[in-house]
Amino acid sequence: MNLKIAVLPGDGIGPEVIAQAKKALYAIGEVYNHEFVFEEALMGAIAIDKTGNPLPEQTLNLCLNTDAVLFGAIGDPKYDNNPNAKVRPEQGLLKLRKELGLFANIRPIKPYKALIDASPLKREIIDGADFTIFRELTGGAYFGAKTLNEEGTHASDLCEYSEEEITRIAHLAFKSAQNRRKKLTMVDKANVLETSRLWRKVVQKVSANYPDVALDFLFVDNAAMQLILNPKQFDVILTENLFGDILSDEASVITGSIGLLASASLGEKNALFEPIHGSYPQAKGKNIANPIASILSAAMLLEHFGLFKEANIIYQAVEKAIEYKVVTIDLKPDSKFGTNEVGEFVSNFI
Amino acid sequence: MNLKIAVLPGDGIGPEVIAQAKKALYAIGEVYNHEFVFEEALMGAIAIDKTGNPLPEQTLNLCLNTDAVLFGAIGDPKYDNNPNAKVRPEQGLLKLRKELGLFANIRPIKPYKALIDASPLKREIIDGADFTIFRELTGGAYFGAKTLNEEGTHASDLCEYSEEEITRIAHLAFKSAQNRRKKLTMVDKANVLETSRLWRKVVQKVSANYPDVALDFLFVDNAAMQLILNPKQFDVILTENLFGDILSDEASVITGSIGLLASASLGEKNALFEPIHGSYPQAKGKNIANPIASILSAAMLLEHFGLFKEANIIYQAVEKAIEYKVVTIDLKPDSKFGTNEVGEFVSNFI
Ligand SMILES: CC(C)[C@H](C(=O)O)[C@@H](O)C(=O)O
Ligand SMILES: CC(C)[C@H](C(=O)O)[C@@H](O)C(=O)O
Numbered sequence: 001m002n003l004k005i006a007v008l009p010g011d012g013i014g015p016e017v018i019a020q021a022k023k024a025l026y027a028i029g030e031v032y033n034h035e036f037v038f039e040e041a042l043m044g045a046i047a048i049d050k051t052g053n054p055l056p057e058q059t060l061n062l063c064l065n066t067d068a069v070l071f072g073a074i075g076d077p078k079y080d081n082n083p084n085a086k087v088r089p090e091q092g093l094l095k096l097r098k099e100l101g102l103f104a105n106i107r108p109i110k111p112y113k114a115l116i117d118a119s120p121l122k123r124e125i126i127d128g129a130d131f132t133i134f135r136e137l138t139g140g141a142y143f144g145a146k147t148l149n150e151e152g153t154h155a156s157d158l159c160e161y162s163e164e165e166i167t168r169i170a171h172l173a174f175k176s177a178q179n180r181r182k183k184l185t186m187v188d189k190a191n192v193l194e195t196s197r198l199w200r201k202v203v204q205k206v207s208a209n210y211p212d213v214a215l216d217f218l219f220v221d222n223a224a225m226q227l228i229l230n231p232k233q234f235d236v237i238l239t240e241n242l243f244g245d246i247l248s249d250e251a252s253v254i255t256g257s258i259g260l261l262a263s264a265s266l267g268e269k270n271a272l273f274e275p276i277h278g279s280y281p282q283a284k285g286k287n288i289a290n291p292i293a294s295i296l297s298a299a300m301l302l303e304h305f306g307l308f309k310e311a312n313i314i315y316q317a318v319e320k321a322i323e324y325k326v327v328t329i330d331l332k333p334d335s336k337f338g339t340n341e342v343g344e345f346v347s348n349f350i
Numbered sequence: 351m352n353l354k355i356a357v358l359p360g361d362g363i364g365p366e367v368i369a370q371a372k373k374a375l376y377a378i379g380e381v382y383n384h385e386f387v388f389e390e391a392l393m394g395a396i397a398i399d400k401t402g403n404p405l406p407e408q409t410l411n412l413c414l415n416t417d418a419v420l421f422g423a424i425g426d427p428k429y430d431n432n433p434n435a436k437v438r439p440e441q442g443l444l445k446l447r448k449e450l451g452l453f454a455n456i457r458p459i460k461p462y463k464a465l466i467d468a469s470p471l472k473r474e475i476i477d478g479a480d481f482t483i484f485r486e487l488t489g490g491a492y493f494g495a496k497t498l499n500e501e502g503t504h505a506s507d508l509c510e511y512s513e514e515e516i517t518r519i520a521h522l523a524f525k526s527a528q529n530r531r532k533k534l535t536m537v538d539k540a541n542v543l544e545t546s547r548l549w550r551k552v553v554q555k556v557s558a559n560y561p562d563v564a565l566d567f568l569f570v571d572n573a574a575m576q577l578i579l580n581p582k583q584f585d586v587i588l589t590e591n592l593f594g595d596i597l598s599d600e601a602s603v604i605t606g607s608i609g610l611l612a613s614a615s616l617g618e619k620n621a622l623f624e625p626i627h628g629s630y631p632q633a634k635g636k637n638i639a640n641p642i643a644s645i646l647s648a649a650m651l652l653e654h655f656g657l658f659k660e661a662n663i664i665y666q667a668v669e670k671a672i673e674y675k676v677v678t679i680d681l682k683p684d685s686k687f688g689t690n691e692v693g694e695f696v697s698n699f700i
Contacts, residue, residue, distance in 0.1 A: 080540065121472070122472055144506070157508075159491060163502075163503040191430060195505045198505035221596050225602060229603055245571045250577075250578065278572075
C-alpha cells in the first residue's frame with residue numbers, strides 16, 4: 001500500500017514522540033512492503049513563532065491532500081497564562097479539525113495487564129475495563145460564537161448542535177458497539193441543557209436502526225463518577241465535544257498513564273491520529289516523554305487503512321515493551337529508558 | 351438562637367434523608383437551647399404532580415423569608431427520559447438558586463479514616479486529601495438563553511459570565527483559602543472558551559488582594575485527571591457552574607460514597623444546605639438511603655450561623671457512626687442498619 005502521511009509534530013514533546021511513531025511506521029513499511037511517504041509541516045506555537053499563524057495555509061493544504069495526518073501535540077504556557085493573547089496554538093488544532101471535517105474523536109480505554117498496578121484505582125475496579133469513547137469534535141461550545149464586550153467585563157460562548165451533527169457520529173458509535181459488547185451509553189446534561197435534550201432525542205431516533213445495541217443515558221456529573229466507581233459497566237460512550245474532552249482525560253487514569261492513550265479523529269474524507277496527551281513543555285528535549293501513545297496512534301492509522309496485521313504487530317511490540325519494563329519514567333520512576341529507547345525497542349520488534 | 355428553617359424534602363429519597371437531618375437539629379436545639387422552627391414546602395417532581403409548578407410561589411416566598419433552607423433532592427426518571435417534557439423538576443431548583451441569589455456552592459471533600467478503603471482509589475492516593483470546591487451556581491450555561499428551532503433540529507445553550515459574577519465568588523474562595531492551606535486552583539478551559547479567559551483575568555485581578563494565597567490554573571480536562579491522580583495537591587478549587595457540577599461529583603469518589611457529601615449554597619442574603627447526591631428513585635421508601643450527607647448539611651447550616659460547637663457534635667456523631675459501622679448498605683453491603691437507624695444513632699449521640 002502507498003500512503004501519503006502529513007506529519008505535524010507541533011510543540012513541546014510533540015516532535016520527540018512523533019519521531020518514534022514514524023520509526024515504527026518505517027519499520028512496518030520495510031517488513032510488509034508498504035510505501036509510507038511522510039511530509040512534515042508546522043502547526044501550533046511553533047507555527048506562530050515562525051509564521052504568525054498557528055495553522056499556516058501550507059499546512060492545511062497539505063493535510064487536505066494526504067491520506068492521513070499524524071499529529072503530535074500543541075500548546076505553550078506563554079499563551080495559556082495570557083488571557084489577552086489574540087493568536088493561540090489551540091486555534092490551529094481547532095481549525096484543522098473543522099476544515100478536515102474530523103467530527104468523531106475515538107479514544108479506546110483498556111488497561112494493560114502488566115501496568116494494572118500503575119493506576120491510582122484499585123486493581124479490582126479496573127481489571128477487565130474495556131471501553132471506547134466517541135467524542136463529537138467539530139461542534140459545541142468549541143465552535144459556537146464567542147463574545148467579549150468592549151470593557152472586557154462580559155463574555156459568552158455559544159454551544160450549538162444540529163440533528164445532522166449528532167446523527168453522523170451516533171451512527172459511528174452504534175456501529176462500533178455492534179462490533180463490541182453491544183452497549184452504548186449516551187452522556188449529556190439533558191436535565192439542564194437544550195443541546196443535550198436534542199442529543200437525547202436524535203440518539204434515540206438513530207438507535208432504532210441498531211436494535212441489537214442496548215442504549216442508556218447518564219448525566220455527565222454522574223458519568224464522571226461512574227467512570228471511577230465502576231468503569232467495567234461501559235462499552236461505548238457517546239458524548240458531545242466538551243464533555244468528551246473532560247471524560248476522556250479523566251478515563252485515562254484507568255490505564256495508569258495518559259502517555260499510553262491514542263486517538264483517531266475521523267471525518268467523511270480525512271483522518272487524523274494523535275496521542276491524547278498534551279505538549280508537556282516541562283519534559284521537552286529531555287528524552288523522558290512516553291512515546292507509546294504516539295506509536296499507538298500510528299497503529300490506529302494502520303487499522304484505519306485495513307492494515308490489521310501490521311497494526312497488531314505494533315500492539316504486540318508495545319505490550320512486550322511494557323512487559324519487559326522498557327518504559328519511560330511515568331510508568332517506572334527509576335527507569336533507565338527514555339523516549340528514544342522505547343521507540344527503538346518497538347521498531348526493532350517489528 | 352432562634353432560626354426559621356424552610357424544609358424542602360423534594361423527590362425520591364429526599365424526604366427520608368431530610369427527616370434524619372431534622373432529627374439531628376431537634377436534638378441540637380434541645381441540648382443547646384436553640385429554637386429551630388421548621389416549615390415544609392413542595393419542590394421538584396412532587397410539586398409538579400401536586401401544583402403543576404416545580405417551584406410554587408408559596409415555596410419561593412417561604413424560602414425568601416426564612417433564615418435558611420434545608421433541601422433534600424429532586425428529580426424523577428419520568429422527566430429525564432422525556433426530552434419533550436416542558437416542565438421539569440430541575441427548573442424548580444435552578445429557579446430557587448437564581449431567586450435566592452445562591453451564587454456560591456461550597457463542597458468540602460475529605461475522606462473519613464475509617465472509610466478510606468471504601469474508595470475505588472488506593473489508600474495512598476487519598477489518605478490526607480482535604481479540599482473544598484467553590485462552584486459558581488447562578489451563571490454559565492445553566493442560565494443563559496436556550497433555543498430550539500421549530501423543526502426541532504437545532505438547539506443552543508449560551509454560557510455567559512460577567513466580571514461581577516466572577517469577582518464575588520472569587521473573594522469567597524480566596525478567603526476560604528486564607529483559612530486553609532493558602533492555595534487556590536482555578537479550573538477553566540481558557541484555551542478554548544472566552545468565558546474561561548474572562549474567569550482567568552478576573553481571578554488574577556482579585557488575587558492581588560490575597561498575596562498570601564498561591565494561585566494556579568488548570569484546564570478542566572487536566573483537572574478531571576488530577577483529581578484522581580493526586581487529589582492531595584488541592585486546597586481550594588474555584589470553577590464555573592457546569593465544570594463544578596462535573597468535578598464535584600467526580601471528587602465524591604475520593605470519599606467512597608456520594609452519600610457522605612454535603613454542600614452549602616450561599617448568597618448575599620440567603621443560604622441553602624443540601625446533600626450532593628440526587629433523588630435516587632430506586633431506593634425510595636426502602637430505608638436504605640444514606641442520611642449522612644443530609645445530616646452533614648444540617649451541620650453546615652449550624653456553622654453558617656456561628657454554631658460551631660453544635661456543628662462539631664454532629665461531625666463527631668457521624669464519625670462515631672462510621673467508626674462503629676452504623677452505616678447504610680452503600681458503605682457496608684451487609685449492613686443491617688437503615689436510614690432511620692443511622693439517623694437515630696446520630697441524634698442519640700447528641
Ligand atoms: C488543546 C485542546 C484545545 C484540546 C481540546 O480541548 O480539544 C485537547 O485538550 C484535546 O482534547 O485534544
Ligand atoms: C439536578 C441538577 C440540575 C443539579 C445541577 O446540575 O446543578 C445537580 O446535579 C447538582 O449538582 O445540584
